Amino acid sequence: MRSAHTVAQVRQAEARLLASLPPGLLMQRAVHGLLSHAARRLGRVYGARVVVLAGGGDNGGDALWAGARLAARGARVDALAPGRTHPAGTAALLAAGGRLHTVSGPEPADGQPPGPGTLAGDDTAARLLAMADLVLDGLLGIGGKGGLRPEYARLAVRAPRERTVAVDVPSGVDSDTGAVVGPAVRASSTVTFGTYKRGLLVGAGAEHAGEVELVDIGLTLPAADLVALDDADADLLLPVPVSTDSKYTRGVLGLVAGSNSYPGAAVLATGGALRAAAGYLRVVSTRVAADHVRRAHPEAVVTEIDPGDADAVLAAGRVQAWAVGSGLPADGHTARIVAALLTADVPLLLDAGALGVLAQDAGYARALRERAAPTLLTPHEGEFVRLVAALGWDTETTVGELAADRLAVVRRCAAELGVTVLLKGNRTLIVDRDGLARVNTTGTPWLATAGSGDVLTGLCGSLLAGGLDALDAGSVGAHLHGRAASRAGRPLAASDLPALLRQRRTR
Ligand SMILES: NC(=O)C1=CN([C@@H]2O[C@H](COP(=O)(O)OP(=O)(O)OC[C@H]3O[C@@H](n4cnc5c(N)ncnc54)[C@H](OP(=O)(O)O)[C@@H]3O)[C@@H](O)[C@H]2O)[C@@H](O)CC1
Numbered sequence: 001m002r003s004a005h006t007v008a009q010v011r012q013a014e015a016r017l018l019a020s021l022p023p024g025l026l027m028q029r030a031v032h033g034l035l036s037h038a039a040r041r042l043g044r045v046y047g048a049r050v051v052v053l054a055g056g057g058d059n060g061g062d063a064l065w066a067g068a069r070l071a072a073r074g075a076r077v078d079a080l081a082p083g084r085t086h087p088a089g090t091a092a093l094l095a096a097g098g099r100l101h102t103v104s105g106p107e108p109a110d111g112q113p114p115g116p117g118t119l120a121g122d123d124t125a126a127r128l129l130a131m132a133d134l135v136l137d138g139l140l141g142i143g144g145k146g147g148l149r150p151e152y153a154r155l156a157v158r159a160p161r162e163r164t165v166a167v168d169v170p171s172g173v174d175s176d177t178g179a180v181v182g183p184a185v186r187a188s189s190t191v192t193f194g195t196y197k198r199g200l201l202v203g204a205g206a207e208h209a210g211e212v213e214l215v216d217i218g219l220t221l222p223a224a225d226l227v228a229l230d231d232a233d234a235d236l237l238l239p240v241p242v243s244t245d246s247k248y249t250r251g252v253l254g255l256v257a258g259s260n261s262y263p264g265a266a267v268l269a270t271g272g273a274l275r276a277a278a279g280y281l282r283v284v285s286t287r288v289a290a291d292h293v294r295r296a297h298p299e300a301v302v303t304e305i306d307p308g309d310a311d312a313v314l315a316a317g318r319v320q321a322w323a324v325g326s327g328l329p330a331d332g333h334t335a336r337i338v339a340a341l342l343t344a345d346v347p348l349l350l351d352a353g354a355l356g357v358l359a360q361d362a363g364y365a366r367a368l369r370e371r372a373a374p375t376l377l378t379p380h381e382g383e384f385v386r387l388v389a390a391l392g393w394d395t396e397t398t399v400g401e402l403a404a405d406r407l408a409v410v411r412r413c414a415a416e417l418g419v420t421v422l423l424k425g426n427r428t429l430i431v432d433r434d435g436l437a438r439v440n441t442t443g444t445p446w447l448a449t450a451g452s453g454d455v456l457t458g459l460c461g462s463l464l465a466g467g468l469d470a471l472d473a474g475s476v477g478a479h480l481h482g483r484a485a486s487r488a489g490r491p492l493a494a495s496d497l498p499a500l501l502r503q504r505r506t507r
């Protein structure tokens with residue numbers, strides 16, 4: 001399990017630790033981790049060309065110190081700085097034979113840098129970066145605020161992604177939100193200290209960070225309210241049958257999905273549901289979709305209903321969870337079924353057409369809040385925006401806020417509706433009514449294909465029926481869904497996913 005913390009939490013933990021340690025020791029712990037990572041990436045340090053991008057704070061200090069250690073081991077190290085630099089780090093680099101260039105814009109005819117070293121222009125900076133075997137991005141860490149200033153931005157955009165290691169966070173990425181406003185460093189790996197910063201796991205920041213390595217520097221942090229599951233965590237949470245189980249005790253899922261227009265959604269959701277946790281699957285569909293499901297999945301128990309026949313849905317039989325919406329239109333028929341299922345006292349997953357129904361009437365908010373059993377909503381971003389518009393949120397503002405602080409927006413929605421929200425997309429977020437959050441780090445952009453969300457619905461519904469709470473069902477479902485996608489051929493079709501869900505089990 002990877003835990004993420006805010007800058008404020010890191011600062012507090014750092015202050016406590018600094019008071020008990022000799023000066024500079026914390027930075028040296030960070031430097032030690034950074035150096036190991038850099039040496040591993042270089043393979044051979046002696047003779048390698050390394051460029052350090054050095055901002056004015058401690059993040060620059062980390063990078064300069066690591067540069068000094070690499071220089072001492074025979075690397076050719078050039079530091080490029082937009083202005084003044086960390087004094088001790090600079091002294092260490094120069095003493096080890098590294099060079100410092102203050103980058104001033106156009107090639108300088110003459111002039112004095114603000115500190116030691118020489119003045120250099122953009123062309124020199126670009127040449128050194130192009131030749132570098134490795135670039136350490138120490139422009140800005142958790143002290144960064146707002147978009148990069150122009151003199152920082154010029155260096156940031158020239159760092160070659162495939163050879164750049166970000167120190168703590170990629171410069172230009174907001175450590176708390178993952179938002180990227182304007183130019184920012186894109187790294188192929190990031191070495192972060194003490195804990196994951198939220199911005200490394202969520203939003204655009206996750207994409208800029210590349211692979212993230214955590215270096216333990218001894219910080220003591222509070223329990224995290226944002227975590228990412230690893231394979232082992234998902235495996236442990238996954239319900240497995242025991243010798244006393246029957247198909248009923250493993251959990252029965254009721255899946256209301258598919259329509260004449262979208263029968264495939266029912267087939268896909270059924271495929272996902274059959275390879276998760278439930279021991280018995282009741283699929284409730286109108287005629288065309290019901291026929292498709294029967295043919296594709298003989299093990300599903302299919303009840304055929306007339307459109308909108310909510311009584312027939314409830315009469316399909318006892319279930320431990322309902323999942324409704326995949327392939328259903330957001331119309332009056334679906335509204336009747338949604339209204340009936342909202343009153344059912346078992347966990348309920350609402351997706352696609354069911355979310356469309358909720359978005360048409362603010363009155364559903366009350367029904368959601370009044371439910372005693374867990375509720376999981378699984379919108380993609382468009383569905384999310386329409387859903388919260390029904391709560392009176394301004395659409396344009398919501399879209400902007402999703403880019404600026406995705407986690408905060410999903411938290412607000414989950415709290416307001418008293419439900420767990422799974423917001424799909426790259427780095428799917430799962431947030432419960434109390435604000436506890438998970439971010440999914442599995443998957444590939446090939447999942448952006450019609451129907452893959454239907455498989456996820458079946459999967460998460462099945463996990464709810466198997467007894468997981470909504471936060472676990474959503475996050476384990478998203479984790480397994482992404483893992484299946486990583487194993488799929490390319491291009492991926494949504495119908496490839498169910499069979500690939502089968503291969504992961506270790507228990
Ligand atoms: N916490 C820990 O446990 C440990 C932390 N460690 C390390 O310390 C790092 C934090 O260092 P930090 O506090 O010195 O901040 P840092 O990120 O270097 O930036 C500050 C400078 O940036 C400037 N600046 C700000 N915004 C800007 C912008 N948009 N564009 C341009 N400039 C901008 C700002 O200038 P000012 O606005 O004040 O003029 C200031 O000079 C942390 O990430 C980690 O690497 C490890 O060594 C040990 C353990």
Ligand SMILES: Nc1ncnc2c1ncn2[C@@H]1O[C@H](COP(=O)(O)OP(=O)(O)O)[C@@H](O)[C@H]1O
Pocket residue numbers: 352380424425426427428443444445446447448449450451452453454455456481
């Ligand atoms: N760029 C992306 N990277 C990783 N996963 C993605 C990306 N875009 C979408 N996904 C995933 O693909 C699935 C798409 O679901 P959804 O939009 O509901 O599709 P549909 O409704 O057609 O089934 C979700 O699980 C989502 O998280």
Ligand SMILES: [K+]
Pocket residue numbers: 059137138139140141166167168169170171
């Ligand atoms: K950085």
